[in-house]
Amino acid sequence: MNAPFPSRPVGLLAELTHRCPLACPYCSNPLELDARERELDTTTWKRVFSEAASVGILQLHLSGGEPASRRDLVELVAHAASLGLYSNLITSGIGLTQVLVTKLAEAGLDHVQLSIQDSEPQSADHIAGYKGAFARKLEVASFVTEAGLPLTVNAVIHRANVRRAGAMVELAVRLGARRVEIAHTQYYGWGAKNRGLLMPSREEAEAAIEVVERLKTQLSGTIVVDHVAPDYHARYPKPCMSGWAKRTLNVTPAGKVLPCHAAELIPELEFWNVADHSLEEIWNDSPAFNAFRGDDWMREPCRSCSRKSIDFGGCRCQAFMLSGDARNADPVCHLSPHHQLVETILAEARVDTQEPQPYAYRRMRPSQAVTRERLDISAE
Amino acid sequence: MTGESALALSGASRPRLPRGVRLKHDDVRNEWLLLAPERVLKTNAIAVEILKRCSGEQSLDAIVDDLASTFSAERSRVETDVRALLTELATKRLVDL
Numbered sequence: 001m002n003a004p005f006p007s008r009p010v011g012l013l014a015e016l017t018h019r020c021p022l023a024c025p026y027c028s029n030p031l032e033l034d035a036r037e038r039e040l041d042t043t044t045w046k047r048v049f050s051e052a053a054s055v056g057i058l059q060l061h062l063s064g065g066e067p068a069s070r071r072d073l074v075e076l077v078a079h080a081a082s083l084g085l086y087s088n089l090i091t092s093g094i095g096l097t098q099v100l101v102t103k104l105a106e107a108g109l110d111h112v113q114l115s116i117q118d119s120e121p122q123s124a125d126h127i128a129g130y131k132g133a134f135a136r137k138l139e140v141a142s143f144v145t146e147a148g149l150p151l152t153v154n155a156v157i158h159r160a161n162v163r164r165a166g167a168m169v170e171l172a173v174r175l176g177a178r179r180v181e182i183a184h185t186q187y188y189g190w191g192a193k194n195r196g197l198l199m200p201s202r203e204e205a206e207a208a209i210e211v212v213e214r215l216k217t218q219l220s221g222t223i224v225v226d227h228v229a230p231d232y233h234a235r236y237p238k239p240c241m242s243g244w245a246k247r248t249l250n251v252t253p254a255g256k257v258l259p260c261h262a263a264e265l266i267p268e269l270e271f272w273n274v275a276d277h278s279l280e281e282i283w284n285d286s287p288a289f290n291a292f293r294g295d296d297w298m299r300e301p302c303r304s305c306s307r308k309s310i311d312f313g314g315c316r317c318q319a320f321m322l323s324g325d326a327r328n329a330d331p332v333c334h335l336s337p338h339h340q341l342v343e344t345i346l347a348e349a350r351v352d353t354q355e356p357q358p359y360a361y362r363r364m365r366p367s368q369a370v371t372r373e374r375l376d377i378s379a380e
Numbered sequence: 381m382t383g384e385s386a387l388a389l390s391g392a393s394r395p396r397l398p399r400g401v402r403l404k405h406d407d408v409r410n411e412w413l414l415l416a417p418e419r420v421l422k423t424n425a426i427a428v429e430i431l432k433r434c435s436g437e438q439s440l441d442a443i444v445d446d447l448a449s450t451f452s453a454e455r456s457r458v459e460t461d462v463r464a465l466l467t468e469l470a471t472k473r474l475v476d477l
Binding site for chain 1 (some may be wrong): 398399400402403404406408409413415417418420470471472473
């Protein structure tokens with residue numbers, strides 16, 4: 001198939017801001033963060049949401065950074081609700097007060113996804129780079145359930161917490177979550193920068209997968225467990241984004257529209273901005289979205305592979321990052337001529353020593369630090 | 381609690397879609413969809429009729445009676461369909477019983 005006419009997108013990830021009180025070393029935001037001054041204003045975000053609804057978007061993920069850093073969050077949620085969009089708040093919890101959570105629920109918010117860093121408070125706070133974060137998150141979970149909102153707990157798994165993957169599922173149950181995501185770290189951006197400190201040993205990763213899969217069965221009907229396995233250990237690559245530019249799009253704080261949150265890693269791509277084009281134009285015609293649609297771009301071994309319609313050759317960003325060319329097979333695939341690169345990286349895997357790791361924390365550069373200090377998390 | 385959701389499906393249960401799960405007619409695609417956390421489920425015509433009645437007001441028995449008479453269908457067949465759908469959705473925490 002030659003670059004087919006694109007299907008309609010179902011999901012939009014709106015990165016409302018890159019400001020965040022936490023500093024998680026695996027953050028999915030790019031290394032170059034957008035400063036507050038570059039963020040889209042309220043009117044523009046509302047226009048983007050309206051365009052999203054008319055292009056066929058069903059679910060709107062309000063993310064960041066910490067979306068509660070935006071003072072207009074309630075107004076944005078209310079607008080999404082008026083359009084019939086299913087709104088999902090992806091939050092660290094820091095900056096959410098009980099009053100704010102109640103207002104968001106009244107404005108029509110559909111769902112809250114709250115991150116936790118570990119089930120051990122001290123370790124959790126060290127990973128987040130924020131003292132007291134863990135205790136605060138437990139409080140926020142109760143604000144969410146008391147407001148009648150459904151809660152998902154999200155936990156990213158890496159060397160420092162891999163032994164407690166099961167404990168985090170159990171914590172999610174205690175917090176009243178109906179769903180939990182246990183996601184092994186993906187190594188892009190900050191995750192790639194900290195890879196040597198994050199990569200768990202194969203034995204510990206496999207033990208964690210087994211525990212979580214067992215809990216998934218045991219807790220069926222109590223909590224839904226969505227499990228993202230570590231792709232570096234896999235035989236075939238993940239079907240990244242269910243195919244490039246097929247189902248979702250991502251708008252950065254400054255309005256750049258990406259096929260996935262890591263796509264800016266690939267230097268050859270040209271992204272369009274919501275300031276210059278409608279979302280529909282961007283979805284249909286922007287060079288970045290059309291770059292890897294269909295399979296004309298594929299090389300061997302993907303091109304003649306029977307799995308190309310299953311995993312789409314894996315992840316374009318990972319192919320670029322590891323092999324230097326986004327058109328190559330994702331080196332995670334054992335059929336990739338670059339697979340040895342993954343084996344080399346796996347040699348960085350270590351058993352955790354339970355010592356606090358000297359992470360390169362996700363922070364804005366010094367020139368952006370002023371913005372960070374003005375972070376408005378007091379809420380009303 | 382594990383696995384009890386299916387057993388808890390008595391005729392007196394009043395199934396309802398919890399907050400965060402919405403049945404929506406998508407005008408862009410012209411189809412009924414069930415929207416849930418990180419999920420969009422396509423629904424066939426039978427499922428739509430069942431889910432429209434899951435408001436927490438009608439009991440399962442009443443929903444079955446209603447559907448059987450509305451569509452002039454055999455009650456036992458309707459009941460089988462309703463129970464199968466609700467059990468599956470309750471396991472995924474998409475319906476509260």
